[in-house]
Amino acid sequence: MTDTTDTTTDTTEPDGPFRVVIDRDKCVGHGRCYSLAPEVYVDDEEGFSELADGDTPATPELRDKARLGAVTCPEGAISLVPL
Numbered sequence: 773m774t775d776t777t778d779t780t781t782d783t784t785e786p787d788g789p790f791r792v793v794i795d796r797d798k799c800v801g802h803g804r805c806y807s808l809a810p811e812v813y814v815d816d817e818e819g820f821s822e823l824a825d826g827d828t829p830a831t832p833e834l835r836d837k838a839r840l841g842a843v844t845c846p847e848g849a850i851s852l853v854p855l
């Protein structure tokens with residue numbers, strides 16, 4: 773039976789404003805997100821992903837970049853949580 777109580781996952785394409793959450797336990801640091809969307813994601817000193825400028829992308833362009841990083845993360849480490 774599928775657990776439908778967890779609303780923080782499987783939200784990679786919300787229509788409205790959202791908060792970006794990077795799961796540091798899942799990130800392996802290969803850099804796809806910050807290579808494709810450096811406006812939102814950057815690498816820390818160890819190569820793991822972190823947010824470039826806050827967790828709530830403010831413009832449609834930044835939200836598109838945040839979505840791009842989230843959907844292309846092969847580890848599923850990035851969640852977009854609707855506000």
Ligand code: SF4
Nearest residue numbers: 799800801803805845
């Ligand atoms: S694509 Fe995913 S696993 Fe790779 S650095 Fe970004 S968040 Fe981490």
